[in-house]
Amino acid sequence: MIEPTGQHLIDGDWVSSDAKFTSTPLTGPGVEVSEGTAAEVDRAAKAAEACFASVSAMPVERHAALLRRIAAHIDDQGDAITAYGVAETGLPNARLVAERGRTVGQLRLFADYIESGDQLDQRHDPAQPDRSPVPAPDLRLVQRPIGPVAVFGASNFPLAFSTAGGDTASALAAGCPVIVKGHPAHPATGEIVARAIASAVSDEGYPAAMFQLVQGSTHDLGRALVEHPLISAVGFTGSLGAGRALFDLCARRPVPIPFFGELGSINPVFVLPHALAARGAELAKAWAASLTMGAGQFCTNPGLIVLPKGPEGDAFLDVAVAALQEVAAQPMLTTGIADDFINKTQQIAKMSTLAFQGQTKDRDVTPFISCVSASEFSANPALRHEVFGPFGLVVRTPDPESTLSLAKELDGQLTCTLQVDEGDAPEARQLLAILERKAGRILANGFPTGVEVASAMVHGGPYPASTNFGHTSVGTMAIRRWMRPVSYLDLPDYLVA
Numbered sequence: 001m002i003e004p005t006g007q008h009l010i011d012g013d014w015v016s017s018d019a020k021f022t023s024t025p026l027t028g029p030g031v032e033v034s035e036g037t038a039a040e041v042d043r044a045a046k047a048a049e050a051c052f053a054s055v056s057a058m059p060v061e062r063h064a065a066l067l068r069r070i071a072a073h074i075d076d077q078g079d080a081i082t083a084y085g086v087a088e089t090g091l092p093n094a095r096l097v098a099e100r101g102r103t104v105g106q107l108r109l110f111a112d113y114i115e116s117g118d119q120l121d122q123r124h125d126p127a128q129p130d131r132s133p134v135p136a137p138d139l140r141l142v143q144r145p146i147g148p149v150a151v152f153g154a155s156n157f158p159l160a161f162s163t164a165g166g167d168t169a170s171a172l173a174a175g176c177p178v179i180v181k182g183h184p185a186h187p188a189t190g191e192i193v194a195r196a197i198a199s200a201v202s203d204e205g206y207p208a209a210m211f212q213l214v215q216g217s218t219h220d221l222g223r224a225l226v227e228h229p230l231i232s233a234v235g236f237t238g239s240l241g242a243g244r245a246l247f248d249l250c251a252r253r254p255v256p257i258p259f260f261g262e263l264g265s266i267n268p269v270f271v272l273p274h275a276l277a278a279r280g281a282e283l284a285k286a287w288a289a290s291l292t293m294g295a296g297q298f299c300t301n302p303g304l305i306v307l308p309k310g311p312e313g314d315a316f317l318d319v320a321v322a323a324l325q326e327v328a329a330q331p332m333l334t335t336g337i338a339d340d341f342i343n344k345t346q347q348i349a350k351m352s353t354l355a356f357q358g359q360t361k362d363r364d365v366t367p368f369i370s371c372v373s374a375s376e377f378s379a380n381p382a383l384r385h386e387v388f389g390p391f392g393l394v395v396r397t398p399d400p401e402s403t404l405s406l407a408k409e410l411d412g413q414l415t416c417t418l419q420v421d422e423g424d425a426p427e428a429r430q431l432l433a434i435l436e437r438k439a440g441r442i443l444a445n446g447f448p449t450g451v452e453v454a455s456a457m458v459h460g461g462p463y464p465a466s467t468n469f470g471h472t473s474v475g476t477m478a479i480r481r482w483m484r485p486v487s488y489l490d491l492p493d494y495l496v497a
């Protein structure tokens with residue numbers, strides 16, 4: 001099995017820094033990891049820019065072959081990737097095997113998609129030399145790659161949103177060199193994946209700087225990356241605080257660049273009266289299962305549920321609490337994430353009525369549930385913030401009008417869910433008109449924790465769910481983030497690719 005070295009990958013070389021940090025896996029020994037600085041960022045950015053002209057001119061078939069080769073190399077290292085991932089994150093083996101499948105699946109999906117040419121959105125308005133009163137030029141529009149892209153690895157998805165995750169895969173599919181800042185919570189996992197990508201880059205005859213990895217645990221490293229003048233765009237999945245700080249840095253640059261950040265969401269679930277009456281117990285158990293999946297460490301965790309007042313809502317809550325009592329303690333991804341979860345649940349406990357008080361010990365947690373009225377939720381904006389982990393806030397509404405008012409007060413979300421039966425249609429239609437302005441994805445009679453990787457998927461939403469509501473970080477439309485439209489006027493045929 002490959003042994004991680006804790007090094008950076010810069011322009012094809014595995015290099016160390018003088019400063020180090022030691023990782024803190026859940027099990028097993030930590031890895032001594034090089035602490036990246038502005039010097040490593042500068043070398044990587046210059047190498048990425050130097051190779052951009054050549055790789056951006058390559059045909060899409062080359063990029064597709066690279067994506068498929070990366071997927072094959074990741075599969076070849078599957079056992080090592082899973083072993084390090086389990087040790088570092090505490091996520092179960094089956095979850096990481098499934099996540100690796102999602103990771104290689106999206107690489108292959110992007111390969112198929114770019115071979116179709118649809119990502120180029122090519123448009124052609126032929127010349128009209130005889131048009132009166134003014135001739136029309138020949139116009140050709142195509143999407144072109146934007147330049148070197150910086151990607152920040154995510155803590156909660158060490159594979160699908162990190163080194164070879166959706167941001168990296170879609171940027172490579174667009175023809176952009178990528179510099180990944182590895183997440184310090186899983187540096188060994190990230191390095192093994194990076195070695196698989198580097199092998200694929202070499203095998204396919206690409207410049208070594210097509211993919212690079214800089215390790216580090218400091219805010220200074222992230223700042224150096226987003227502020228480097230040769231970086232053309234940034235992809236990020238993480239907390240609202242960190243993401244907003246990086247977004248502001250991108251905006252304050254002498255030449256601002258796009259920051260595609262997925263930052264936070266409480267993913268409200270609206271249980272409407274007819275659905276509650278017909279299958280309240282079933283819905284309560286399903287919500288409890290979704291809320292606690294992966295210790296609640298999903299950006300699509302259904303952390304808010306809107307429930308009608310009355311005996312049927314009371315019964316729903318009783319069934320949900322009974323289901324949560326059976327949930328065993330689960331480790332959180334890092335000690336810092338566990339501490340933040342404890343602090344936030346304690347704060348919310350002072351603003352609400354605890355329906356189920358979980359337990360915490362080190363990184364292990366069990367779920368917490370609190371209840372508030374619709375008026376209390378409306379009066380306290382602090383209740384609308386994401387709690388990363390197995391926490392659910394239940395809001396009891398006295399009537400449909402209160403439910404609609406609550407929906408209007410929501411911030412931007414990744415997802416909103418309707419639990420609905422046909423008898424709920426009048427209220428559901430009113431809700432839908434509100435929620436489609438609040439979220440990138442709206443579900444009916446399901447729960448949002450699974451995200452299908454497909455062409456029609458939107459994983460994003462109005463701020464603070466993401467910083468650019470017109471794009472997605474999952475699905476084939478993700479490739480468009482790293483391209484921009486160029487219109488060519490009267491370009492002679494010998495210059496048309």
